[in-house]
Every structure is written in structure tokens, then in C-alpha cells.
Amino acid sequence: MCAHHDWFHHYSPLSSPMDVILGDDCAIQATGVGRISVCMHAEGKSSPAVLQDVLHMPELHGNLLLVSHFAKRGSEMCFVGKGCSILDQRKIVACEGDLHGNLYVMWITMLPISESAHITVLDSFPAEGEDPPEAALIADNSGSKASIDIWHRRLGHLNADDVIRMA
Numbered sequence: 001m002c003a004h005h006d007w008f009h010h011y012s013p014l015s016s017p018m019d020v021i022l023g024d025d026c027a028i029q030a031t032g033v034g035r036i037s038v039c040m041h042a043e044g045k046s047s048p049a050v051l052q053d054v055l056h057m058p059e060l061h062g063n064l065l066l067v068s069h070f071a072k073r074g075s076e077m078c079f080v081g082k083g084c085s086i087l088d089q090r091k092i093v094a095c096e097g098d099l100h101g102n103l104y105v106m107w108i109t110m111l112p113i114s115e116s117a118h119i120t121v122l123d124s125f126p127a128e129g130e131d132p133p134e135a136a137l138i139a140d141n142s143g144s145k146a147s148i149d150i151w152h153r154r155l156g157h158l159n160a161d162d163v164i165r166m167a
Helices: 067-072 148-154 160-166
Strands: 008-021 027-042 045-056 076-080 083-087 093-100 103-106 108-110
Touching: 008 045, 027 083, 045 093, 067 076, 083 103
Parallel strands: 027 093
Antiparallel strands: 008 027, 027 045, 027 108, 076 083, 083 093, 093 103
16 A cells, blocks of 8 residues: 555556555545555565555555565565565565564665566567567666665665655
8 A cells, every 4th residue: 555646657546436444443545556666675685576456545644565465466474573574476585674663664665667667468479570569678767777775875875765756
């Protein structure tokens, strides 16, 4: 769940807003659904990923990941002490987080839309001599070649969200 419309690189408005009940029993409306490109951090490495079926909830304060959402897609969540890990389908740690109060905060940064790859899922490969669909092989590389982590350090450890907002 995400409040920031501008973080979505693919977005579809819902035909009618949907009420989502949060942990404190309040209801907030979801107005759309889409995909967000992120960089997940684990074991000293950063890996790009795409979060799918993200609900856009303009009134939400912060962003939320649902354990059930990851589990339905073959990922696992591991909670040990004050640490949390997301394991991908190959059981490799894709993202780590730490306990802050009663919530686990995951080490995820948003990738600017200009750094995201556009991928097309094909029902079948093009026949010999046919061109692939336009979006199948495109990666927009018009922005800085430096990662968010590098800009974070260059700008005196400025919050990654603020680095993205500046870009």
C-alpha cells in the first residue's frame, strides 16, 4: 500500500474506491492499483525489484507491505528477534528490515521512474524476422547512472525519498 501516486510506473484507477481496514480498525480508501520499482537492500547488496498489485491509498501515512501478499507469490518472511527478512522463491534473502516499535521497517528505496525497465510478458516469442513488441526490450537510461545509494552518500546521507524527490 502506498500514498504516493508519482511512485507508480504502471497505474490503473479502480472503477470505484475500495475501503481497506487497517490494524487500528480505521478504513482508508484505495483509489488505484499498480506497480512500483524499488531497490531492496540485504546483506550489503542492493537489488532492483518490482512490487506488483500495490494499492494506491492517498490518505495513508507511510507505506505498508503485507506478509500475505508476498506469501501468495512464493516468497517467505522470516522474523527473528528484532530482524526481518524477505526470502525470494529460491530462498535467497532479497530484503532485510529491523523492528522499530511494533513495526518492521524494511530497507527499500524507490527507484525513479526513469530508471525502471519496461518488461512485456509474451504469450509466445516472435517468429523469425518479426520484431518484438516495443516495450519488450526498452530500459530508459536518461537519468544519472549513479544509484540512489551513491546520491544518498554524495548528498551527505540525505534521506533516499528526498533524493528521489530532488531527481
